[in-house]
Amino acid sequence: MQFHRNAKLGLAGRQQLVLAIESGGSIRQSARTFNVSVATAHRCWKRWRDAGAGERESRSCLFDRSSRAAHSPQRLAPELEQAICACRRQTGWGPRLVAGASGFAHSTVWKVLKQHRQLPATADRSASLRNRYEGPCPGDLLHMDTGEYARFQRPGQRLSGERRSQDRHHLDGLDIVHAVIDDHSRLAYQEIHDDERAATAAGFLERALACYARPWQHRQAGADRQRLGLHPKPRLFSAPRPRARSSTSPASPTTPVATGKVERFHQTMAREWAYGLVYRSHHERADALPHWLQHY
Numbered sequence: 001m002q003f004h005r006n007a008k009l010g011l012a013g014r015q016q017l018v019l020a021i022e023s024g025g026s027i028r029q030s031a032r033t034f035n036v037s038v039a040t041a042h043r044c045w046k047r048w049r050d051a052g053a054g055e056r057e058s059r060s061c062l063f064d065r066s067s068r069a070a071h072s073p074q075r076l077a078p079e080l081e082q083a084i085c086a087c088r089r090q091t092g093w094g095p096r097l098v099a100g101a102s103g104f105a106h107s108t109v110w111k112v113l114k115q116h117r118q119l120p121a122t123a124d125r126s127a128s129l130r131n132r133y134e135g136p137c138p139g140d141l142l143h144m145d146t147g148e149y150a151r152f153q154r155p156g157q158r159l160s161g162e163r164r165s166q167d168r169h170h171l172d173g174l175d176i177v178h179a180v181i182d183d184h185s186r187l188a189y190q191e192i193h194d195d196e197r198a199a200t201a202a203g204f205l206e207r208a209l210a211c212y213a214r215p216w217q218h219r220q221a222g223a224d225r226q227r228l229g230l231h232p233k234p235r236l237f238s239a240p241r242p243r244a245r246s247s248t249s250p251a252s253p254t255t256p257v258a259t260g261k262v263e264r265f266h267q268t269m270a271r272e273w274a275y276g277l278v279y280r281s282h283h284e285r286a287d288a289l290p291h292w293l294q295h296y
Contacts, residue, residue, distance in 0.1 A: 009034060011062060020034075027042050027045060047062065134183060135182070135183035136184070139184075141184070143181050143258075143259050144178070144179070153281050175285075177191075177192055178196070179269070180205070182212065188293060190289070
């Protein structure tokens with residue numbers, strides 16, 4: 001039982017109001033006595049008068065009621081709402097991707113997910129907003145990180161239902177996804193390698209900088225591209241760094257604040273690319289990475 005935060009009368013006060021009217025008092029005089037409007041007194045009396053014996057005994061007829069319309073002709077059918085919620089539960093996608101998969105408008109999907117409480121709980125973002133930053137121009141700041149994905153020669157338990165297909169004693173190794181994302185434009189570049197050694201990471205960074213240096217990649221970078229602040233993992237670039245006017249700033253492994261954007265990028269990539277689709281092998285998954293990156 002909940003009452004409006006600005007309600008002048010609680011449950012006991014409303015009962016005394018209707019009993020005063022029932023004993024012979026007028027609605028206007030009773031409203032003045034209990035310091036409420038005539039409309040409020042009339043609404044409480046009407047609900048009390050039309051209620052049955054059980055509702056009067058439990059006083060449920062005096063509870064606040066929802067102001068939502070009793071009939072919504074433009075609301076989606078229940079089976080369509082359940083299909084949207086099922087897509088959300090199976091994929092973990094947000095409203096925009098669910099809207100693209102289901103064919104409904106983004107606003108409609110958002111309302112359905114909110115109504116069925118399928119959206120993630122919003123935490124207090126006051127502290128994170130105070131620490132939020134963004135590079136002033138494309139190319140000013142790049143975030144770099146790696147992600148690990150197990151290789152496989154046949155689909156795992158998610159498709160076959162057999163745990164033996166995921167025997168970790170017979171893994172075929174790991175695919176190390178090296179990723180760089182621009183802090184301002186969110187333009188991403190990534191490659192799949194067998195390891196994350198210094199020489200591999202340095203070569204990847206060279207190709208990433210060459211990609212970002214193309215005119216069609218950063219049209220507004222200009223002279224700002226001369227100063228690139230990078231946030232790689234600590235001790236990653238023990239080998240000589242690429243020949244570029246750049247500086248590296250290692251991020252602490254236990255404090256991923258500086259690499260928050262690339263961490264979020266890896267989370268999106270894992271949900272939509274690595275685990276969002278069913279692949280026959282890790283080779284098929286690797287072939288789909290460039291297409292997903294273009295979509296991203």
